[in-house]
Amino acid sequence: MNSAGLIVFDALLLLSIVGLAWASLATTDVRRSIILFMALGLVLAVAWGRLLAPDVALAEAAIGAGLSGALLLAAAHGQPSPLPPESTNAPRNHGAAGMGMVLRWAITLLCAALAGTLVWALLHAFSNPQHDMLPRAISANLAASGVSNPVTAVLLNFRAYDTLLELAVLLTAVLGTFALGQATPGYRPAGLVFDGLVRWLVPVLILTAGYLLWAGAHAPGGAFQAGATLAAAGVVLRLAGRTRIGLPVGFMLRMIMAAGVGVFLLVGLTLLLLGRPFLGYPPAWAGSLILMIETAAMFSIAATLLLAFLGGQPESTDVNAVANRQREEDPRC
């Protein structure tokens, strides 16, 4: 009974995932598409839990539903109100109609062909036996890696280069956002209920982030999930209209943004000076080194994702923040 139940469960779950993805792309109303995309993020988090990938489920829940949804909605604020869906699909003149329709069908068929070849390749790959060389190698050296959670061991020890460069990619993306312009306008101070939600939600999010960071060594969790949870706490504060969302200003902000890559490089270089390979942690100190790197990475990921949500350099320095606050509470204007 157990496996039959699982198959029916999987079929319904996958139908929900494909249905949400299709609905999110079938509409021309941007807000509706984003809201459905956020729902898809939540269902995907359940799917990763079902596929025994709790680390990925934590990251998907924190980033897929929370952060990218909030990012997209903030960007969608400026969109004109949606035209009735039919009118945008209906082509303007008859000549283009034929062309438009043929083009749409051609693209759809091409995408179906792409999916078909992928499925054919997959079925081919699944037919030959899976030789688990990599997982066996990982579990063999897990003891020397300093952590007992295999995913954290892969991320922070065996493939430390990959994570170092990923933190550099994150930093570059935010520097690009800074170069492109000022932060998006803030949010109106929230009503009573929203404030009530923020008052308990932000502390619990911060506590969960600390717990995830600490648990990352022996259980699913780690710097990415913790950083994303912290960023979600900052996003909620910003949505509630608060001008001070825990981000330092000026030099300190830049230090925190660069902390992830900086600490990683410093650890690598000092190990190099001590005669070990660039990121080859000595087994005795591996655990504490990884924890140090993860703490720095958590803060820089949280700051980076929050600045990405702000959309640019936070324009309100502390002085302005106070000025903004007075202007908001001033009954006259």
Next chain:
Amino acid sequence: MLTTQILYALAGCVLLALGVRGALLHASVLLRIVAINIMGAGVFLLLIAVAYRGPGLAADPVPHALVLTGIVVAVSATALALALARRLQVERDDG
């Protein structure tokens, strides 16, 4: 175990195809960015389906680490794309 992997991998391919179609057909930049995120979700579904080893057994940690890194990079790429789209909008309005 194999049927679960195939089922989820199929859904991954369908999501990927939907994403490519959406990215090509939609006019609005924001909808294209959502379509590209859905393509990413399809690829992640594929990777995690390959990593699954059965209800009782531990899954393969390497694709998990890849997907974890992919999710974080995808959101920062989305943030950069949205900043570009916003700047494009400003330039088009002023231009």
Next chain:
Amino acid sequence: MTELFMLSALGLMLSLFLGLLRVLLGPGIGDRMLATQLIGTSGVGMLLLFNEVFNQPALLDVALLLALLAAVAAAAFTGQQKTHHD
């Protein structure tokens, strides 16, 4: 006992699927917004049951984070953004 957990996980999935029909067909924007409510609660329920079926204690943390992030998602689309001039 695990059969019972599996059966109830199936029941939760059915209720999520029915709810999603409303979310996909629902005329108004509000019907889309209730998706996060629906998935937030049934997703948490399913993860708790899977924690028992697969004996994977990490799914409790996933359930906690999913519950919190469903609230963040709902906050995201009800936040009122200031327009440029005010």
Next chain:
Amino acid sequence: MINILSSILILAGVFFYLAGSIGLLRLPDLYSRLHALTKADNLGLGLLIAGVALQSQDLLIMLKLLLVWLSVLAASATSAHLIARQARRQETGS
């Protein structure tokens, strides 16, 4: 004995989930749907958590389950209000 009790609790929880979803499908307008969904799902989750908590002997797990339930209760109550107000605001076009 414990197994029977937690089975009853879990099945009751699933029943309320299904009731919430059926309510979601049949009720005429958004506000009654939101009302039905939030109430039924919260109660369903509460019963489910009680059933699962009975199964686990570890106090820490029970406390974490309680935290999950309390946060879902608080979160979905406020989210339901926020969603209803937002939908109302969009309808009246303010």
